[in-house]
Structures are given as structure tokens and as C-alpha cells.
Amino acid sequence: MASPPNVGVFPLSHTDTTEAPRDERREGELAALLAALGGNVADSLLKPNDDIWVRVTADTWRASAETIKSLGYTYFCFLSAIDWMPSPFGKGEDDPTQPAPERNTTITQGYTGGATRFQLLARFVKPYSSSGVNVKCDVPEDSLTVESIVSVFAGANWHERETWEMFGINFAGHPDLRHMYLPQDFEGHPLRKDFPLLARIVKPWPGIVDVEPLPGDDSEEDGE
Amino acid sequence: MSLLGDRQQLSYIAAQAADARVNVELETEGMTLNIGPQHPATHGTLRIIARLDGEQVVWAEPSAGYMHRGYEKLTEVRTFPQVTALVNRIDWLGSFANEVPFILAAEKLMGVEATPRAQHIRTILFELSRIANVSLFLGDLGVQLGAVTPVFFAFRDREYVLNLIEAATGGRFHPNFDRIGGLKDDLPAGFIDETRNVMKKLRGFCDEMEDLLFGNEIFQSRTRGIGVIPKDVALQYGLSGANLRASGVDWDLRRDQSLPMAWDKVDWKVITHPDGDSFARCWVRLQEVRESTRIVDQLLDTIPSGPVMVKVPKIIKVPEGEAWVSTENPLGEMGYYVVSQNDQGPFRVKIRSASFNNISIVPWLLKGVYVPDIITILASLYFILGDIDR
Numbered sequence: 001m002a003s004p005p006n007v008g009v010f011p012l013s014h015t016d017t018t019e020a021p022r023d024e025r026r027e028g029e030l031a032a033l034l035a036a037l038g039g040n041v042a043d044s045l046l047k048p049n050d051d052i053w054v055r056v057t058a059d060t061w062r063a064s065a066e067t068i069k070s071l072g073y074t075y076f077c078f079l080s081a082i083d084w085m086p087s088p089f090g091k092g093e094d095d096p097t098q099p100a101p102e103r104n105t106t107i108t109q110g111y112t113g114g115a116t117r118f119q120l121l122a123r124f125v126k127p128y129s130s131s132g133v134n135v136k137c138d139v140p141e142d143s144l145t146v147e148s149i150v151s152v153f154a155g156a157n158w159h160e161r162e163t164w165e166m167f168g169i170n171f172a173g174h175p176d177l178r179h180m181y182l183p184q185d186f187e188g189h190p191l192r193k194d195f196p197l198l199a200r201i202v203k204p205w206p207g208i209v210d211v212e213p214l215p216g217d218d219s220e221e222d223g224e
Numbered sequence: 225m226s227l228l229g230d231r232q233q234l235s236y237i238a239a240q241a242a243d244a245r246v247n248v249e250l251e252t253e254g255m256t257l258n259i260g261p262q263h264p265a266t267h268g269t270l271r272i273i274a275r276l277d278g279e280q281v282v283w284a285e286p287s288a289g290y291m292h293r294g295y296e297k298l299t300e301v302r303t304f305p306q307v308t309a310l311v312n313r314i315d316w317l318g319s320f321a322n323e324v325p326f327i328l329a330a331e332k333l334m335g336v337e338a339t340p341r342a343q344h345i346r347t348i349l350f351e352l353s354r355i356a357n358v359s360l361f362l363g364d365l366g367v368q369l370g371a372v373t374p375v376f377f378a379f380r381d382r383e384y385v386l387n388l389i390e391a392a393t394g395g396r397f398h399p400n401f402d403r404i405g406g407l408k409d410d411l412p413a414g415f416i417d418e419t420r421n422v423m424k425k426l427r428g429f430c431d432e433m434e435d436l437l438f439g440n441e442i443f444q445s446r447t448r449g450i451g452v453i454p455k456d457v458a459l460q461y462g463l464s465g466a467n468l469r470a471s472g473v474d475w476d477l478r479r480d481q482s483l484p485m486a487w488d489k490v491d492w493k494v495i496t497h498p499d500g501d502s503f504a505r506c507w508v509r510l511q512e513v514r515e516s517t518r519i520v521d522q523l524l525d526t527i528p529s530g531p532v533m534v535k536v537p538k539i540i541k542v543p544e545g546e547a548w549v550s551t552e553n554p555l556g557e558m559g560y561y562v563v564s565q566n567d568q569g570p571f572r573v574k575i576r577s578a579s580f581n582n583i584s585i586v587p588w589l590l591k592g593v594y595v596p597d598i599i600t601i602l603a604s605l606y607f608i609l610g611d612i613d614r
Contacts, residue, residue, distance in 0.1 A: 050332070051548055076462040077550075078576040082563060091301045091569065110546050110563055121561065121574065123548065127459055127473060130481035134548060134561075155461035158584040166296075181289035181613060190297055197301060 023048035029131055030054075036071055040064045042138075043112040055112035055136040061120065062147035062173075064135065069152055073124035073133060079149070079159035081139070081167045082119050084109050087193040092200025114138050118169060120146060124153075139169050148174040166191035233452050233500070240592035244280060254282060259598065261290050270583075270609055274590065274598060281598065284590035286583055291613040299573040304330050304404060304540050307570065311560075312398040314577055315611040318357035318554040320349045320389065323402040326573075328483060329549040329562040330404050333542050337484050340528040342406035347486040348419070348523050349392060349401065350551075351516045355426055356385040357554035358513050361606050362433050365506055368603040369446050374437050381429040384422040391415060404540055406533035416524050423517040430514045438507060447503035451589055451601035454500060461588070462581035465556025466512060467605060469496045470504035477552040485551075490522040502604035509606070541568055555579050555611055579611035 023046070030046050033054055040060040045053040056064040084107045094100060107117055118139040125132035139146055148171035149156045160171045161180045168189035171177060179186060188195055260271040269290035275283040295314065299307050311326050312319040324346060331337060338346065363378020386396045391412050393399035401408050437443050453463065458471040468475060476494040478487040495511040497504035542564040550559025556578025563572040582605050589601060 053546075074456070075459045076581075077557070077559070078462070078561075078574065078581075080561070080574045082572050082574075087300065093301075108565070110544075123561070123576075128475050128480065130477065132548070134546075153460050153462075154457070154588070155463075155581055155584055158580065179289075181292035190294060193300075195297075197297060200301060 021048040026052055036067050037064055045111050052133045053111045054133055058138050058140050058146055061137045062149050065149040065152045068124050072126045075125040075127045076153035076155040077123035077125050079122040079156050081163050081169055082121055083193045085117050085193045089196055092197050093205040096204050112136055116141050145170040145172050147172050150174055236449055244592050279594050281590045281593050284587055286586050288612050291609050295614045296573055296575055299570055303568045304542055308402055309400050312400055313610055314614055315555055315608045316397055317360055318353035319397055320353040320399045321553045324350055325549045325551045325558055326560045327402045327404055329547045329560045330542055332547045333545045333564050336405050338406045339530050339534055341530045342532045343484055344486045344523055344527045345407055348520055351520045352385055352389055354554040355513055355516050356382050358509050365603050366437050368599050369443060377432055381426060384425055388419055388422055405536040410532050419524055423521050426517050430510060433510055446600055450502045450597050452501045461585040464578050466508040467505055467582050470508045471500035472496055472498040486523055490519055492519050502600050505604040556582060575614050577611045577614055579607035583607050583612055
């Protein structure tokens with residue numbers, strides 16, 4: 001009962017008997033996707049009993065969305081972006097009186113790889129089932145522009161507005177690219193990693209101050 | 225009461241278009257109507273700008289952002305267990321349901337699964353928050369259509385459910401009870417009997433609502449055929465939950481998705497309605513409360529024994545990876561795309577909230593409707609502001 005069921009240690013000498021779990025339904029779906037998308041696909045990943053990831057090239061973003069829709073993925077789930085740059089501010093818990101700590105600045109993209117700092121991420125689902133596909137795409141560094149998919153999925157309208165506002169990624173052909181949440185004259189893109197979280201900048205993180213232990217409490221309690 | 229078939233839907237839309245054309249030919253002078261940000265019909269601070277031509281809406285645009293709290297940014301400076309306190313406040317009427325998909329995503333990345341007992345209790349609390357959420361919707365719906373009585377019934381009966389949630393979790397609105405690997409605590413003594421009583425009361429509440437509100441002629445004429453959303457449009461806009469099922473899409477993530485929860489262990493129905501109008505959306509929600517009480521009743525009978533928490537490290541570090549988990553929340557599909565880079569906190573969390581998609585259809589849907597129907601349609605789409613703005 002106590003040990004989590006999915007965590008197993010497999011002996012290395014028996015690698016031939018510990019097969020990776022198969023997921024034939026998703027394998028079939030991924031094969032259909034790859035066949036239909038053809039040269040648009042830059043990379044793909046299938047995690048058995050989990051999900052499918054497909055990364056398409058930036059210039060075919062809209063065409064790929066159309067192809068995916070024609071394969072039956074007619075439900076638009078969401079569209080957003082990921083900024084893969086590690087935050088220069090860390091968790092915002094630095095002591096302002098100390099010199100800034102050395103931080104990792106290498107950009108490592110997640111599943112299906114990639115080469116750019118920003119990646120688009122969208123999810124389309126086949127209705128009546130739980131078969132979905134996570135579609136990613138590199139956003140070109142110089143123009144930060146991809147084609148809008150509003151003409152394919154009308155619901156992408158607000159999502160693209162939000163992504164434009166939060167990440168500064170332009171969507172060519174979007175009918176109405178305005179601020180979604182922030183004032184119209186707001187400058188900056190809050191979800192970029194180099195946009196500081198002001199609350200953590202104006203007031204130093206209280207955790208850096210030495211906290212006196214509570215009376216009768218010797219060990220540090222984590223609470224969880 | 226005949227069902228609104230495709231032909232009728234089309235003729236309704238055509239009639240509205242014809243009306244709009246006549247008005248254009250007469251060259252009436254338009255006006256802009258500003259509804260909100262503070263308006264009783266908006267459950268918070270949503271502003272709707274409607275361009276009117278006479279009594280008809282020519283163009284309408286909801287303006288969100290009055291409650292944007294930046295949760296996606298805030299998650300990046302929190303540890304995984306701390307995030308539940310944030311996501312609690314997204315859909316504040318069904319808070320516990322917000323925690324579950326995030327915790328499931330974190331568990332998926334860690335390769336941990338909650339104990340059967342924890343899964344069961346999670347599902348019970350999940351359904352209780354659905355009941356609390358949707359019963360308030362039913363009362364509020366009446367108020368927005370001019371019937372003041374139902375809201376008193378709703379607040380009365382929702383209180384019983386909130387008391388249950390408080391008894392189990394300690395919080396009426398923000399339980400913050402779900403943990404990676406299980407739950408904070410076991411159920412209190414007497415919870416099961418009390419819940420059974422409350423579920424009986426809630427079924428009575430549903431009957432009452434059905435008689436009082438749904439059988440009411442004024443209510444029917446205000447909602448039938450108003451704000452019709454066809455199936456394919458609903459899917460394109462990413463509508464989910466009752467809004468989608470009211471357009472005849474038989475799709476419920478509780479049934480059609482395999483998650484480590486207990487919905488597949490009990491017998492219940494997915495409620496759909498073919499009409500896609502405001503009435504259908506409200507009706508589907510009412511029936512879903514009824515089904516939820518059935519789910520809770522059956523789950524109470526079969527709670528497995530055992531611990532409610534698996535062993536997880538005190539300081540939780542989530543391995544590198546990406547995971548998407550969504551559940552069928554009271555408002556619709558609520559999902560989290562969590563990116564972890566082997567750290568104590570998430571690298572990026574994309575919060576896919578139901579109301580954001582549900583409300584993005586409003587500019588399309590309000591075109592050509594009459595002013596009083598704006599309120600009906602918004603009420604029937606049912607959104608929580610925190611769920612739009614996050």
C-alpha cells in the first residue's frame with residue numbers, strides 16, 4: 001500500500017523481458033497524424049497511456065492545424081506558449097544585499113525538442129473520446145511571428161490574443177490582436193521569463209531572513 | 225414542447241438576420257451599451273460592450289481582465305504543493321475540483337498514484353463541489369430572469385453541502401485539501417451518514433427547482449430557442465461541460481477518460497440535450513446535480529479502507545517532463561499543462577479554464593439577439609470570473 005505502484009526498479013540484466021508498455025490506440029493515432037502531416041512534422045513523441053506530442057515547423061503551423069482538424073480533432077482545447085529560457089530571477093527569493101547568484105542560462109526545450117526560446121503549444125482533441133494531441137511549434141526568433149489559426153478554429157481567437165499579450169508572439173492574420181487582460185498601453189510581456197515578478201522584487205522574500213524557531217520546535221517542519 | 229430541430233434553428237437564425245437587415249435598411253441610429261464591469265448579471269467584474277441597433281445587438285464584446293491575478297506567472301515561483309492554494313481561487317464556487325487536475329498532473333509526472341481510498345474521497349469531494357457550484361447557478365439563474373425566490377432555496381441547500389465540505393476539509397470555499405499522493409486527512413466521523421441526508425435534501429432541491437423554475441412558463445419562453453449553439457460551433461470554440469452537452473455532444477471527461485478517480489466504479493448517466501439553447505444548458509446542469517447526488521451516494525457505499533496518503537518525500541521534487549491532465553469540472557473542462565524541470569516548483573503551468581473558452585463564444589452568440597436575452601444567454605453559459613481571468 002505504501003509504495004507507489006508506478007515506481008519500479010527494473011534489473012538491468014533483464015532488459016529484454018521488461019518491455020515498454022504498448023499503447024496501440026495512440027500508436028495508430030500518431031501514425032495517422034504523421035502520415036497526414038508528412039513533411040510538416042519536425043519531431044513527435046508518444047508516451048504510452050499518456051499522450052501524444054507533435055512538433056511541426058513554424059511555417060506550416062496553420063496548415064498543420066487544418067490537417068489535424070480534418071483528421072477528426074475538431075475540439076479546440078487551448079493554445080498557449082512556453083518560454084524555455086530559465087528565469088534570470090530564479091524563484092525571486094534572492095537577498096538583494098548579496099551579489100546575484102550564478103544561474104543556469106542554457107535553454108533546454110522539453111518533449112519533442114526544438115531550437116527556439118519560445119514555442120507555441122496547442123491541444124486539439126477528438127470529441128467523444130479522450131484522444132488528444134499536443135502540438136508544438138518553434139517560434140522564429142527574428143520575427144516572433146506565426147500564422148494565426150483563427151480561421152481554422154474560431155476559438156483560438158482569445159487564446160492567441162492572450163499569448164500575444166503574455167509572450168509577445170505575433171499572429172499574422174489574426175482579426176483583432178488587442179490586449180486581453182492588461183491595459184491597452186501596457187508595455188512588456190508578463191509571462192516571459194525575463195519579466196520580473198514585481199511583488200518579489202519590491203519586497204525581499206521573507207524566507208531569506210533568519211527565522212527564529214518556535215519554542216519547543218527543534219526540527220524544521222515542512223508541513224506537507 | 226417540441227424539440228428545436230435543425231430546420232427550426234436555421235429559420236430562427238434567418239429570422240434574426242432578416243430583422244437585422246431591415247434595421248440596416250431603415251438606417252436607425254446605433255448606440256453602445258456598456259454592461260458592467262459591476263453588474264448583478266456578471267457574477268463579478270466582466271464588462272460587456274454591446275453595439276445596439278434598436279433593441280438588437282449588432283456587435284458585442286466581453287472585456288475581461290478586471291480580475292486577472294496572473295496565476296500562471298505565480299505558479300513559477302511556488303513549489304508544487306503550494307500551487308493548490310492558488311488554483312483553489314480560480315473557480316471559487318467549486319474550489320476542490322480545481323485542485324484535482326493539478327495534483328493529478330503532478331502525480332503523473334512523479335509516477336505516484338493515490339491510494340484507492342484517497343481516490344474515492346477525492347471523487348466524493350469533487351462531486352460535492354460540483355453540487356455546491358451548480359446549485360448556486362440554478363438559484364442565480366432565476367434572479368437573472370426576474371425570479372427572486374429560487375436563489376433563497378439555492379443558498380439554503382448549498383449551505384448543507386458547504387457544511388459537508390467544511391467538515392471534511394476545514395474550509396468552506398478554499399479547502400486546499402488535495403495533496404500529491406493522496407489527501408491531507410481522512411473523513412471525519414459521521415460524514416457518511418450526514419452526506420446521505422444532504423444528498424436526499426439536494427434531490428428534493430432539484431425537484432423543487434424543476435417545478436418552480438423549469439416548469440415556469442415565463443422561464444421557458446425566456447430561455448427556449450434563445451442563444452442556440454450548434455454542435456460544430458461549440459466544438460470549434462472549445463466549449464465544454466454542460467454547454468457542450470446541451471448542444472447534443474455526448475462527451476463527458478469523467479466517463480471518456482481514464483483517470484485515477486472513482487467515477488468508473490459507479491453507475492451514472494451523462495446528460496445531454498439536443499437543443500443547444502439556453503434552456504437546454506440550464507436543464508442539463510440541473511440533471512447533472514441529480515446525477516452527482518447519485519454518484520456521491522454510491523461512492524459512500526463503497527469507500528475502500530486503507531490509508532489516504534501514499535509515502536511521498538517531505539520535500540517534493542518533480543522529475544523532468546510534461547503532463548496534461550484535465551477533468552470535467554462544474555464549469556467544464558479544466559486542465560493543466562505542467563512543465564517540470566526536475567525542481568521543487570513547476571517551470572510553466574498553462575491553466576486551461578473552462579469559462580475562458582465558454583465566454584469566447586459570446587461575440588458570435590450575441591450577434592442579433594435582443595437586449596434582455598443578453599442576460600439570459602450569459603446566465604445560461606455560466607461563467608465564474610476567476611475562471612476567465614485566472
